[in-house]
Amino acid sequence: MSSRSSSWMLDPITLRKLGCLGQGEHGYISLVQTTDGLLMAKKTSLRKYSENLEKEQRILHHFNSINFNIDLHKDGYVHCDLGPENMLIFPTYTHGELCELKLADFGLAKEPNGPNPLDGSLFEGCPAYLAPEAVGPCRIISSAVDIWSLGVMVIEMLGVNGGGRNDYLSQTLSSMAWDFVRKCKVHDWESRATAEELLSHPFVNQSIGVPPFEMLPVPYCLTDGVVQGRFF
């Protein structure tokens, strides 16, 4: 489903399975090849999760048909399940870019004017990244939920311990990183930074070097065991 192929619906019988890319609570993902030689990820779920799968298909189709790089939030979608397991890192062919990031698993996402994810379902996702206002009887699901998750992920990526306590973070992170993180982790969801604001933050726009090619992730099932480690 990550291909830019013009024909969206494919006959599954024509897809050749090359290997397994990953597995989650709701299904497993295999690497398949179309008769045209295109590589794709195919998600298979139990019938009881078919609504989630259909929603994922609708959302991916929506972004496939307009522009891959558009901000999810501007279009009224909330992912609701952002966490490292749902951020996929691909090699990029764009000069000067580090890599290409893609979001996976829209099974819990909120569509524009669509219902909130079922009560309790967000705990099946990545609870450690869940915003405080997204739980409880009066829960509020808005784009701010994803921004909170982003803040938690950035703290984790920077390798900081200390239980996410603000006093510890403010002393440990660079002032630029701390400013970014604290804007994501504002408890009052209405005062939290938006994706648009964060995109112009210096933490996002700083210039960092491109890593050597061999550091870019390669699907494990394509490497025949040559590259160790897990596929993102």
Ligand SMILES: Nc1ncnc2c1ncn2[C@@H]1O[C@H](COP(=O)(O)OP(=O)(O)OP(=O)(O)O)[C@@H](O)[C@H]1O
């Ligand atoms: N397009 C893709 N390309 C490569 N790997 C993928 C792709 N989509 C998913 N995966 C891998 O499969 C894993 C599970 O996928 P996904 O999150 O969609 O399944 P899920 O059952 O809905 O998971 P969860 O338990 O989070 O609900 C991901 O964490 C990722 O490692």
